[in-house]
Amino acid sequence: xxxxxxxxxxxxxxxxxxxxxxxxxxxxxxxxxxxxxxxxxxxxxxxxxxxxxxxxxxxxxxxxxxxxxxxxxxxxxxxxxxxxxxxxxxxxxxxxxxxxxxxxxxxxxxxxxxxxxxxxxxxxxxxxxxxxxxxxxxxxxxxxxxxxxxxxxxxxxxxxxxxxxxxxxxxxxxxxxxxxxxxxxxxxxxxxxxxxxxxxxxxxxxxxxxxxxxxxxxxxxxxxxxxxxxxxxxxxxxxxxxxxxxxxxxxxxxxxxxxxxxxxxxxxxxxxxxxxxxxxxxxxxxxxxxxxxxxxx
Numbered sequence: 001x002x003x004x005x006x007x008x009x010x011x012x013x014x015x016x017x018x019x020x021x022x023x024x025x026x027x028x029x030x031x032x033x034x035x036x037x038x039x040x041x042x043x044x045x046x047x048x049x050x051x052x053x054x055x056x057x058x059x060x061x062x063x064x065x066x067x068x069x070x071x072x073x074x075x076x077x078x079x080x081x082x083x084x085x086x087x088x089x090x091x092x093x094x095x096x097x098x099x100x101x102x103x104x105x106x107x108x109x110x111x112x113x114x115x116x117x118x119x120x121x122x123x124x125x126x127x128x129x130x131x132x133x134x135x136x137x138x139x140x141x142x143x144x145x146x147x148x149x150x151x152x153x154x155x156x157x158x159x160x161x162x163x164x165x166x167x168x169x170x171x172x173x174x175x176x177x178x179x180x181x182x183x184x185x186x187x188x189x190x191x192x193x194x195x196x197x198x199x200x201x202x203x204x205x206x207x208x209x210x211x212x213x214x215x216x217x218x219x220x221x222x223x224x225x226x227x228x229x230x231x232x233x234x235x236x237x238x239x240x241x242x243x244x245x246x247x248x249x250x251x252x253x254x255x256x257x258x259x260x261x262x263x264x265x266x267x268x269x270x271x272x273x274x275x276x277x278x279x280x281x282x283x284x285x286x287x288x289x290x291x292x293x294x295x296x297x
Contacts, residue, residue: 012043012069018060019174021047026115027122029148032172043069049102052118054109054229059098117229118175122167124236125175125227130158131240132179137247139182141213141222144173155182175227180220192250194221196261200246206239 015035017024024031036045042065049059064070074088109117122144129145132138136155143151147159148171162169181194198210208225212218225239250258 012041014062015042015045017045018048019051019176021045022049022052022054022114023118023122023174024172026111026118027167027172028115028119029122029167029170029172037065049098052121052228053102054105054117055098055101057098058094059102061102119167121175121227121229121231122170124231124233125177125225126170127161128177128225128227128236128240129179130161132177132243134158135244135247137182137185138179141178141180141220142173142176143171144175144177146171155184177225177227178222179225180222189251191255192258193262194223196250196258197223197243197246199261200249201242204242204246206242 017035020031020035024035036042044062044064046060046062047053049055049061050057053059070088076087078085078087126145129140129142133140133145133153133155139153139155144167145159148169150159151171159170181192181197186192195210198208201208208223210221210223213220213222227236250261
């Protein structure tokens, strides 16, 4: 309700559908709520084709409700041979291969093809989520694997997978799995830092970042896996096996061994500037003149 009141005070706004723009329209779960031009105050929607649009990096696009919402300063006029051509873009002198690839995918896959791919990605993400929570070592912060309307984590309670189920049977969301060490694990192994899992998985050629949630929730650190269309069942099985193996390694390691995988305070962080802007430099605990500097080429 508070969100609706805040939106009501905004005349027009843009929907940043960078990832969800290729998930919500095609999956059975949709977005869980209205987000598109059905809302009268939505003036534009932007999407990143190189994320779930299945195109290599470098393409993103935006759709306006109508021509009146298109900023005039984005329109480029070309006067040539007595006529005028109008076009608009956010970048110039860029290759068009990604645009062609996006156009091809839209025509080749169509609505049915994109729905099948996105539903499969969500199904794999649910499988990964359930596998992680079934170990008892992890709790998923994301809730796309929980039945629709159920958002709270209950240890030991995992929704069974049923034949013929779709994303509509679960909470709407992206095929992204955000998870953290469970409270029981932290009590049993208080010396373990979650970043050790990320570092050991990197040694196995996975990039599973570990970082804190936004302000007000920043005491919680999460590990994050984005499930793309290329995540086959074989790769998913390998990932789950490796996460379990890494976790068991950490559990069987003493505190001295864990120091090799857990971060330490670097000289730069100890002696560096606090990153204040120039006009507030007098507030710095350790000003730039006393910091350690490293040149980067």
